[in-house]
């Protein structure tokens with residue numbers, strides 16, 4: 012959707028007096044793209060906020076060149092690319108419309124500049140070849156006249172699915188240079204209705220439409236055979252006028268009424284269109300010839316610019332306000348612009364092949380929704396063909412009826428002759444400078460346009476069967492050719508993501524998931540490996556711990572055993588001493604000494620020596636006692652005591668030695684036990700850490716196993732979905748295939764029907780009197 016571009020141009024004041032001119036200009040102020048009334052009519056208060064902004068506002072000093080550059084140039088370039096374009100000048104009488112469109116010698120107008128621009132572009136184009144046709148018409152008192160052929164008067168407007176709205180019988184000239192076109196325009200201007208009024212010595216009494224149809228085709232047909240056809244309308248409207256001001260009477264009055272009426276209808280159409288799509292309802296395009304011809308430019312398929320001209324004088328303030336109001340309504344209109352293309356059979360075939368290829372590509376991986384849309388589109392196309400076929404059948408019937416009627420009418424035959432004469436004769440206006448086109452495309456299309464008989468392929472009553480809604484729905488664009496042309500399906504901009512994108516997205520998703528699964532598996536394997544290693548380490552440590560425990564037990568055992576052995580040794584020593592004592596006479600003394608030794612075990616050497624010393628003392632005292640009890644015992648015992656003392660010394664030495672050894676051994680063992688204990692504690696701590704680690708690992712492993720399981724599930728689901736999708740796609744492919752076959756057969760039947768229809772038509776034409784006698788005279792191209 013594209014908004015209409017609206018500009019306002021203020022004409023310079025016409026007063027010859029500089030002061031008056033300055034005063035005239037002082038009411039309207041132009042700043043950038045804004046125009047405001049800043050001084051009201053004498054004696055009336057200034058209306059609030061009377062200020063308008065437009066795409067451009069040109070002040071009195073502006074030139075046609077700047078208007079063209081800012082407002083029209085873009086349209087011309089769009090037209091060369093296949094878009095329709097329209098520019099028209101609107102405003103009260105004498106406000107400068109004709110000056111803007113036609114210009115002057117020093118400052119050529121928009122039409123002149125557009126023609127030059129088009130040819131300089133086409134001549135420079137290395138990629139496309141062009142065929143340009145021009146026509147020039149006027150709407151005078153609600154009648155359409157051909158300005159290139161005065162004999163073509165009161166032409167009728169028709170509408171067809173292929174051509175859109177067109178004027179039947181309008182002369183079109185194939186042109187190949189700007190000079191040629193400008194010459195033709197100059198000749199056409201002669202036929203235009205001008206008249207003198209109080210307000211303008213050369214006032215346009217009609218609306219004029221200069222039309223250029225530009226066909227183009229890529230020079231490299233390997234790339235695309237499509238032919239672009241665009242239409243440029245440059246319109247100079249007649250000015251609205253107040254009868255009181257123009258002083259019109261008689262013919263001028265009649266003209267003025269028609270002008271005002273058609274401009275009022277144009278205003279109504281603009282108002283309706285500016286209401287927005289929802290509120291607008293029925294648009295009264297059919298109420299005037301002007302709005303009917305401009306229909307594609309107003310809310311249809313064309314880039315449109317409106318230049319509203321205003322007069323700055325105080326006397327015209329009301330009209331200027333009216334024009335600005337019209338302009339501000341027009342600013343709200345949006346058009347739906349698209350490139351117009353027509354296709355030859357070969358191009359159509361090429362395109363269809365491409366489309367099938369695209370479909371196949373899409374089928375190879377994507378959303379069924381898009382495919383369903385494609386199917387729907389194809390179905391719609393097929394329906395369209397059906398409708399077209401029915402219409403053609405109706406037309407054939409109509410033709411037959413008309414031909415029967417015509418055969419019975421002699422007078423109509425005569426009028427046909429006259430009309431035929433005018434059609435064949437009137438080539439005083441044939442293109443003088445036209446040379447055979449160098450390129451096959453231009454030659455072919457030129458010959459087509461110059462040889463095709465001009466008649467409307469549709470009955471006149473068609474206007475009653477086709478309405479705007481049908482036109483909008485079925486043919487929102489202009490297609491200039493009829494016979495060998497197919498409609499290019501409207502370019503669609505889909506909001507759904509493209510099928511390729513979706514496919515890539517799916518594959519990416521699957522790839523991502525597969526990668527994730529791979530990673531998860533690798534992670535899991537890594538965890539398992541670590542887990543195994545940890546288990547081995549753990550086992551080793553457990554073994555080591557048990558070994559150490561065993562070792563510690565052995566140490567304890569050994570210690571116990573060695574203690575036991577020492578005890579046993581001591582006991583056996585004492586036993587041997589006891590046994591010896593039993594055998595010797597000093598047994599009793601030994602027995603007593605053994606008790607003493609046991610005591611000495613704790614007090615060691617010092618006590619032994621002390622004990623020995625005391626014993627010596629005791630011996631002497633006891634000797635005294637024993638001397639008193641019996642002197643015979645003392646002599647025997649003295650010998651024994653000496654021996655016992657030596658034994659005692661010997662024994663003490665041995666005991667001391669054993670004790671020291673045992674003490675050393677005990678120390679060593681204690682050290683060993685301590686070290687073992689420490690080691691055991693360390694190992695236990697290590698084992699605890701390892702156990703905790705193992706638990707963590709087990710948790711992680713179970714987590715990753717779960718994740719792996721869910722990923723596998725997802726993966727499986729995706730694969731299932733993919734399988735379903737593939738299955739569905741296969742079904743759709745099958746459906747498309749069948750549909751394509753059905754479509755092709757319908758197309759073939761349509762083409763054969765078309766040929767049949769044409770041949771019947773030719774046959775009928777050959778049999779019946781010429782069309783002009785029954786209303787089919789003239790040419791069929793716009």
Ligand SMILES: Nc1ncnc2c1ncn2[C@@H]1O[C@H](COP(=O)(O)OP(=O)(O)OP(=O)(O)O)[C@@H](O)[C@H]1O
Pocket residue numbers: 021022023025071073102103104105106107108109110111211213214215216248249250251320
């Ligand atoms: N921008 C302009 N610069 C110089 N002269 C201008 C300009 N606009 C209009 N004029 C002059 O004003 C007069 C009226 O202009 P023009 O005939 O173009 O008006 P119009 O709107 O076409 O009138 P009508 O509707 O009656 O045909 C002419 O003499 C024209 O040369």
